Amino acid sequence: MRAVVLTSFGGPEVLETAEVEIPEPGPAQVRIKVRAAAVNPVDAGERAGAFGGEAGVRVGLGWDVAGTVDAVGAGAGSWSVGDEVVGLLYGLLKPFGTHAEFVVLDASAIAAAPRSVDAVGAATLPLNGLAAARALALLKLDAGQSLLVTGAAGAVGGFAVQLARRAGLVVSAQGGAGDEELVRALGADHFVPRTGPLGSGYDGVLDAAVLGEAALAAVRDGGAHVGVIPGASPASERGIRVETQEVAADGELLAELVTLVDEGVLTLRVAETYGLEEAAKAHVRLQEGGVRGRLVLVP
Incomplete structure (x- = not known):
């Protein structure tokens, strides 16, 4: 072959x-x-x-x-x-x-x-959908809480935006010039330009763009930060729970994501x-x- x-x-x-x-x-x-x-x-x-x-x-x-x-x-x-x-x-x-x-x-x-x-x-x-789903599970946020997704126009970030909106989170999506229409179409409530400040006070950050300490600074005291690359997450501060998702082969979770594709939830x-x-x-x-x-x- x-x-x-x-x-x-x-x-x-x-x-x-x-x-x-x-x-x-x-x-x-x-x-x-x-x-x-x-x-x-x-x-x-x-x-x-x-x-x-x-x-x-x-x-x-x-x-x-x-x-x-x-x-x-x-x-x-x-x-x-x-x-x-x-x-x-x-x-x-x-x-x-x-x-x-x-x-x-x-x-x-x-x-x-x-x-x-x-x-x-x-x-x-498979890879990016599983990574997004596992990262959101680690954040442990409840409906109504606020989430910042960095790199929201990327593959992991885009899935994360859609899964977070389905979970009832208030989603701010960070992206580059020209990405606002895309991330809003994926369900983002707010757009954060890559060239501007990230904002602050978020209950959680899913750092798909691997911004590290800059993304951590946007989380409220006692909030949660989840990275997507093992070894690349910043050290915890201000009582923030810092975790890193590491993707794994999981047919059961993948089947759930397939269902969401067929239901029109995931693009x-x-x-x-x-x-x-x-x-x-x-x-x-x-x-x-x-x-x-x-x-x-x-x-």
Whole structure:
């Protein structure tokens, strides 16, 4: 099968589309014929060597996947060949990723695909939707309380805005020039320009833009701050509870998010699509910045 891999770290030029062996599902696993797979900042970080790794060892990229179950291992539950699914392949520096024609996932990491969108749209949900949902759960805010979402026009931030509004929170969304219409359409009550002050007194902040101490300063005494990158959250002060979400493969939670997609609560945003052999072009576009929606590879 074809797969996007790297054996050295650097810019987009290190990516290769190589012929590799088709993986076989083990116990409680399924193999998926990939129809679409999103490109995320974590993929660019892996490619650049931000998470370490050993030169000369093959690394496969890709966390998100939408596709069709192609083979089923023993004990994989009710999944059958032909099922349309979405899933998350968790983990850094994997020998196989979802940027390939086939991928093996734990059966517990997948959910039935949304009925209301195609595979390209569905592939944008798992990583960023799960991250947003887990971050909001850590905030532990009640309906009527105030939330600031930094980086609200991004993938995690956009899902967070929609999930927070559904939970009855009063949402302030921070974004760049030209983002106000977008974040208000996602449900934000207030828009906070990136070039201005964040404000203060929020019950909680979901810091999708990784502003750190600046975002913490916007939280009221005794409030909550949740970051999205392990190791990047600021130290607690003024009695503020500081936590960091770390995404995990969770088919049950993903199934709940799929339902919200089909109910029209969550919007899936695709910026551009590329073939597997165009992965380097997708990485170039990602590092240019300003992408509103996900770049998606289509085998």
